[in-house]
Amino acid sequence: MAQNVDQIKDHVELFHQPEYQELFQGKKEFEDCHSADEITRVAEWTKSWDYREKNFAREALTVNPAKACQPLGAIFAASGFEGTLPFVHGSQGCVAYFRTHLTRHFKEPFSAVSSSMTEDAAVFGGLQNMVDGLENAYTLYKPKMIAMCTTCMAEVIGDDLQAFIKTSKERGSIPVDFPVPYAHTPSFVGSHITGYDNMLKGILANLTENKQSESKNGKxxxxxxxxxxxxxxxxxxxxxxxxxxxxxxxxxxxxxxxxxxxxxxxxxxxxxxxxxxxxxxxxxxxxxxxxxxxxxxxxxxxxxxxxxxxxxxxxxxxxxxxxxxxxxxxxGKPIPRELEIERGRAIDAMTDSQAWIHGKSVALYGDPDLVYGLVSFLLELGAEPTHIVVTNSNEVFEAELQTLLDSSQYGTNAKLWSGKDLWHLRSLMFTEPVDLLIGNSYGKYLWRDTGTPLARIGYPLFDRHHLHRYPTLGYTGALNLLNWTVNTILDDLDRKTIVPAKTDISYDLIR
Known part of the structure; x- marks a missing residue:
């Protein structure tokens, strides 16, 4: 039968069609799944204090960590330099994942190449892959610089980037004077912020070699x-x-x-x-x-x-x-009047919205610097950070954040859960509920399970468009952060007061 283009459905509708529903039912019967009652019973148990204790006792398993791996941060750093092609020494699947991750967030195509290591390279080393890969990348894509990082495979077998790059140049893959900064970025330690740091250091070390002068440039x-x-x-x-x-x-x-x-x-x-x-x-x-x-x-x-x-x-x-x-x-100049006016507008907006945010308890998660900035902003609003999850935390950050929390009466009930993941946060939000959740798109599962409204701030944001196009820096950024948080609270209030003649007492336009 010929296809009818008018019947093409989006996946949101497609899998609700009778043929798919029948397929899903047959799959359940074939797998001999637990009964609906048993599934409900266990689901309810996962909301309890008893489950929370067992959840926090786990050591060998991480469930949905609030971090990515080093190479993603490395290629992110490299992308900020003129004519630079990120080169990932490892398997092709790894670099495809990094490209996709960034593309899905920014809705922009992202270019990076790989040495495409396979089983033989894992056994004998990836030198030949790099020699060929650098030659192809230089010839086909004509970059001004190639910034190289590694994945788990290259790190486990001990590939030496410095030696491999030197050998590649000696074999004529690229010119001897062509810049190829590098960073070892094993995915099994650190996170994307570690990879960013390692790559930026590698690039600066390469570009500035023998470039120091006797005088400053004034910049x-x-x-x-x-x-x-x-x-x-x-x-x-x-x-x-x-x-x-x-x-x-x-x-x-x-x-x-x-x-x-x-x-x-x-x-x-x-x-x-x-x-x-x-x-x-x-x-x-x-x-x-x-x-x-x-x-x-x-x-x-x-x-x-x-x-x-x-x-x-x-x-x-x-x-x-x-x-x-x-x-x-x-x-040596005073703060420009333009910025003083922006500050006044931001404070005026915060004053307008403070009644809806003051005293609200908040769960949030993300990278250390992002979380620090958000906590500082929430304290200014009189909100109360309660559950703070930072998977890629460290002792220095913990001390700095605690000092910030201790500086405000609104930080009294806050607790930082260092090294924990979003499945830990789920237990926290069921046993000690909060009014607002702040985090990236992965938090939508917490919103679904706990009913806590989610303000999407951070990385990645896959299920919303264009939020990354708004600054979070400066007084203009403060307005955006305020907008996202207070309107998330008001959207949730509308959802909770939407039933006519039952919950719509506050479903109004007066607010």
């Missing part, structure tokens, strides 16, 4: 960190221009993940030129907007470049205040 370096709100780089540039600060952003991938559609494909969109990267060693200093995705890079800059570094997180009012005061100090 300042700014490192965004693993910040998937890449439009923040544009907001940062706008603020720096208002102060008249000459700056280099290391690495600026704002166009890579938010490029205009002008009818022509542009493969390389990184905005930090290789010349700027090389000259960053001669800057007055380096300011990182994240601490825990830049740890090794900042240590390298301080030790090898003898350059001062500083961490400032311009999130919320207090964080932005501190950032602008530092910019005023280094520029």
């Amino acid at each position: 300042w370096n700014f490192i965004p960190g693993f910040d998937t709100y890449t439009v923040n780089n544009r907001e940062l540039r706008r603020i720096l221009n208002l102060f008249g600060i000459d700056a280099t952003i290391l690495a600026d991938n704002s166009d890579t993940f938010d490029s205009p559609n002008e009818g022509e494909f542009v493969m390389y969109q990184g905005k930090t030129t290789l010349e700027e990267g090389a000259d960053s060693i001669n800057a007055e200093g380096t300011i990182a907007l994240q601490a825990y995705s830049t740890t090794k890079t900042r240590e390298y800059i301080e030790k090898e470049w003898q350059q001062p570094t500083l961490v400032l997180r311009p999130v919320g009012i207090r964080g932005t205040d501190a950032f602008l005061q530092k910019l005023s100090e280094i520029s």
Whole structure:
């Protein structure tokens, strides 16, 4: 029978068709599944304190961690440099996953290549894969720089990137003077923020070799960190221009993940030129907007470049205040009136919405720097962070966050669950319910199970479009964070008061 294009259905509708429902029922019978009553009983038990104790006792299993693996962060960092092709030394499936992960979040095509290691390379080593891969990548895609990182396979067998790159150049795969910075990024340790840090350090070490001069260039370096709100780089540039600060952003991938559609494909969109990267060693200093995705890079800059570094997180009012005061100090100029007006608007908006957020208990999860900024902002609103899950935490972050929580009466009931995952958070939210959940798209399962409204903030955001196109940095960013949180609460209130003549007493337009 000929296909009828008018009958093509989206997957949302497709699997509700009778033929699929019949197939699913037959599958259940074939698998001899538990009864519906037993499934319900166990599901209810997983909401209990008894299950919570068993859940938190597990050690050898992680369920839905709030982190990704190192190579993803590495290729994210590499994408911020001019003409740079990320090269993943490992299996083809790994790099396909990283590309897909970034593409699904940003809704932008992302280019990266692989040495395509298979079983034979796992036994005999991946040198020949790299020799061939570098030659193909250089010839076909004509990059200005190839930034290389590793996956689990290459790390387990002990492939030496420095030696392999040297051999590849000796065999003529690429010119001897062609830049190929590298970073060892095993996925079985660390996380995506570790990979970002390792790759950025590797790139800067490569580009700045023998480039230090006797005098400073008068510029300042700014490192965004693993910040998937890449439009923040544009907001940062706008603020720096208002102060008249000459700056280099290391690495600026704002166009890579938010490029205009002008009818022509542009493969390389990184905005930090290789010349700027090389000259960053001669800057007055380096300011990182994240601490825990830049740890090794900042240590390298301080030790090898003898350059001062500083961490400032311009999130919320207090964080932005501190950032602008530092910019005023280094520029010798007062804070521009334009930014003072933006601050006033943000505070006015917070005052307008505070009745709906003040006193609300919040569960949140994400990377250390993201969580720190969100907690600081919530405390400013009078909200009460309660369950804080950071899978890729560390002792330094724990101490810093606790100091922040202790600085406010609204942080009294907060507890940081370091190294825990989202299945742990599920138990916490059932046994100690909260009013609001903040996190990435994976939190929608927690919303479904617990009924807690979810404000989607973080990475990845697969099931919503364009949120990454709004800044979270500065006073403009504070307005966006406020918008997402307060309107999530109001949306949930509408859902809970939507039944006519039963729950619609507060279903109104007066609020």
